[in-house]
Amino acid sequence: MAGLESRTRFEPSEVEPRIIERWLSSGLFSPEAAGPAAENYSVAIPPPNVTGALHMGHALNGAIQDALVRYHRMLGRRTRWTLGTDHAGIATQTQVEKSLVQEGTSREELGREAFVQRVWAWRERYGGTIVEQFKRLGASCDYQHERFTLDEDYAQAVARVFVDLYHAGLIYRDHYLVNWDPGSGSAISDLEVADREVTDTLYDVAYPLIGAAPDEAQEVIVATVRPETMLADTAVAVNPLDERHAHLIGRRVRLPLVNRELPIIGDEYVKADFGTGALKVTPGHDPNDFEIGRRHDLNQLSVIGEDGRMTDLAGPRFTGLEVSEAQVAVVQALREQGYLRAERPYTHTVPYSHRSGRRIEPLVSLQWFMRMDELAAPAAEAVRSATVRIHPASQARRYLQWLEEIRPWCISRQLWWGHQLPVWYRGQETHVALTPPEGDGWRRDEDVLDTWFSSALWPFATLGWPQTTPELDAFYPTSVLSTARDILFLWVARMVMMGLRFTGEVPFSDVYVHSVIQAPDGRRMSKSLGTGIDPLDEIDRHGADAVRFGLLAMSSSQDVRYSPEKVQQGQGLANKLFNASRFVLMHVDPAARAAPAPETIEDRWILSRLERAKQQTAERLEGYDFSHAALGLYDFVFGELCDWYLELVKPRLEPAADAEARASVSANLLHVLSETLALAHPVIPFVTEEIHAHLRSASDPELLAGARWPAAHPELLDEPSERAVARAIEAVQAVRGWRDSVGCAPRLEVPVRLEAPGYEQTGGLLARMARLRLAGEEQASAPAVATVAVPGGSVAVLDVSGLDLGAAQRRVQESARRLRSEIARAEGKLANAGFVAKAPPAVVEAERAKLAALRAELEAL
């Protein structure tokens, strides 16, 4: 017990490291792989980037998952929270490359093998950071079985999936227009691209019409924001329904600067009312044109290379120029040669790489793709049939919509850090298998897989799939996946697809999509904007419990601003619980723990309120309603347990109090406090664990983290007592307000006569908490000098001197005025024939009762 009484504040920084140690050495977080998955509780953490550091999103999701995991562990389920990190191809490679540049070398200089070794070394050095940070948050992950998406057996699983899908015809290689990210030097998927609004120049360029009759237009004018790509034009398209242009279909134009003849084709994609109604078609450098090109069997010319420079095909004048330089040069040339008809500023959205921030260059290139339609259908059905439940439901609609419009996924990346494709080539031969081909002359495909390809296997590959392991039996399918909205498609949908395809089961039954935490000013939290708040700084300042509570309290189904006040509130809660516990331990011997023994009305009240808090907290956690779970605990601890119950029982704890009263209140206090600690533990594990160490009796488990969730005691529910005490509390507050307004000395005991029903059991409570002395029979007719309205009637103040009676009078009048207006409103309502006739009888009855009560109160004044 030493340590708890000696401080008046909860000191997180002193307590947390010690508790983390105890948790980790207890083995509680690393359950035995036994029992069926349906009975166990299993969560696979969204693996953070191996080189990453804990940010607010991790902290929020960590708090959410840990609340769920701790709650279910306390319910007695075998609970495993699988921890691990993602190799995060582009992100990690970019980071290591940056450090190479600082050393004056480069990836290319090192060569692939040495570079990959460097990344592994980097991972050795920095990979543990985020795992340590999860510990500081108090996350009860299974740290003994940490996984990494490049682990040897994980890599085997990835290769196996690739090979299977290839042989099933779902993975194929194709020349296709991809999002080329010049920053990372790799193709990236559609989901890694973000549009940004930019203002470019829209140029009108004249393409001379070949064989134009003297009486017709001599040229076709096209509009473009990327004139440099005209060098790769292979057609001009018009809408066949466009009267101005339809007659041109089948004719030809001459491409300026290049002098190539281009056919004029008809395609309904072209908007007659946009620009000039004629579209230059560049299948090699524009996604739409690529589609048009496929429909019309056009050539795909490339004038831009993967290095972002113009290729030989661009012609001697432009070869080797950067794209932006080429644009200037092409416009210059067009102007010189008289083909430029107009130019004007034009604002539109263009794709940028999520990773490198560079503008995407659409290029035709030979890549590996995955056909998604066949996998998407069962994944959609899983959600439609609620085999996978997405919370909130609005996110399920987004998920389904995305799956309906799904397109092939470009899965190859031109990187060195990742799962290299299990593909070998020799001449025209292609070998796709788990093992290299026999014989000489084979060359392995240099590309690696999109990181999300391997993460899609996370829930089962972390448990040993494709082997049938005890872990897989015990913990797959997992129970819930908690994640941010932005990776619903990138990751969640793909896990469902892969899970169904390769295990025949959905990877999780529930998906909780949590808020994105914005900066307090509503902007994105980001390092580059300087709007980021480091959760570890917050933990240092306020404690992990405070941060966890705060994050849960601010979470909601939509984006929220970071609220330091909520963290402060959490800190207050931790401190409050700590001090309440100190108080209890100062007066009660925890070894003398006994069953609760309600003796007084406040005992029955708090025990009943505790039952409700237990039920409510469980419901809210199970319903993914974390903010109300957290705030509800706060309300119970402050608003009921500390503000009222502890104050109410103080007299019974005095040494002077009789032994029976002390025994009763001791049992009740210990019961309420220990169950409250358990209730709060999933949200604020540290402070509750710390108190538990001092409070526990011999029969309790050593760690609260390993204790059971308090069982329901329906026999302790007592609604009449709840009502009576609630009414008494209101009365106390009314009297305190009155005392304050009339300048009544805080300590002065005021003689009063209670003139209201409903306080039969709570009169003593009322008197003590409001510092009143209740008059006996002998003063039944003593004159009142003032009156205080309380629920159901009034308190008549007798013979008290030194008060501001004017203020008292004003207060009475204020009460009366309020009552009269409420009475008038109730009367009006009841006088309304429509209300009486159409409202449900119970509502009308309630209104009548309310009116009667109000009249009684007014009367008493």
Place this chain on the structure above:
RNA sequence: GGGCGGUUAGCUCAGCUGGUCAGAGCGCCUGCCUUACAAGCAGGAGGUCGCUGGUUCGAGCCCAGCACCGCCCACCA
């Protein structure tokens, strides 16, 4: 261009199937070092619930329109 969500006290947000729903925390004001907690306690001020209509006996709560704000999806050169 579609779709979704938001607009409630100075700030950040709660308000379940329409009838004590006008709330919380923080901030602010007043008074208290009351022997668990001054990171505390008690009291108080503060909102025509974005705007306009409608449905209803009754509307922050339902419907329509509008105005802002945010997010997602989308190939208009």
